């Protein structure tokens with residue numbers, strides 16, 4: 646049993662990060678403005694990240710910053726500059742989606758922890774070795790990885806493994822779905838001169854959740870699969886397999902909901918670390934279902950909004 650398992654929560658705002666810390670998260674991840682796989686409203690500017698780092702240090706917590714879009718050669722100087730600034734303000738780690746960027750970060754600050762984003766699809770042992778040799782410390786495993794695969798990786802490779810506690814699986818590996826890009830083929834420069842391809846979260850835009858739109862064939866409505874992944878049912882086994890970090894998604898949720906979710910998982914994790922299992926698991930499961938309903942309501946609101954934006958000027962119906 647990995648007693649040092651780390652609970653990582655979203656920090657879509659200062660308030661959310663504070664709620665996450667106060668409810669038991671070991672650290673938060675935040676998105677640097679213009680560089681992460683979320684829209685700007687859930688990303689933070691350098692000054693806001695610095696405030697969260699100061700709070701984290703006071704409370705003995707950690708801050709990881711997502712710069713997990715792919716960027717062009719012309720944007721590398723901005724990336725280097727951002728990494729230097731993040732290092733100066735005391736950020737503990739970054740989440741990346743570009744192999745070259747791993748090397749650059751380690752050149753600038755060898756003590757900066759590097760996480761390989763789920764979008765990089767490290768799906769097998771050779772991928773994990775590749776990222777380990779580049780200098781990565783942790784890999785975010787795609788939800789499609791099985792427990793046995795995680796066990797094997799942990800046995801053979803000295804690298805941390807992070808898993809999502811609750812996530813949509815997407816119809817292929819996360820980060821490889823291009824559906825949004827076909828429907829929103831549009832670029833925009835931000836105020837810092839960085840170019841964003843608005844149809845793709847991989848290039849500074851966002852996923853328009855095309856799989857959730859209403860699709861029809863001549864036979865009627867077509868449901869596109871996007872099953873939910875929930876680690877709770879076998880969480881003891883994931884921890885026993887050697888998982889190092891459990892990640893809660895939701896930079897776009899309400900901070901108080903994030904606080905409730907963090908508190909729930911803190912209790913669950915403490916039970917597992919104390920007893921090796923979750924006593925009264927049915928009671929926890931009922932609580933989780935209540936939280937999932939709240940989460941789904943917020944998620945569905947967001948889905949409706951992004952589909953509505955997309956529907957203006959395209960053939961997608963709602």
Ligand code: SF4
Nearest residue numbers: 815816822852855856
């Ligand atoms: S469109 Fe659907 S399947 Fe594709 S990335 Fe978005 S949520 Fe996942």
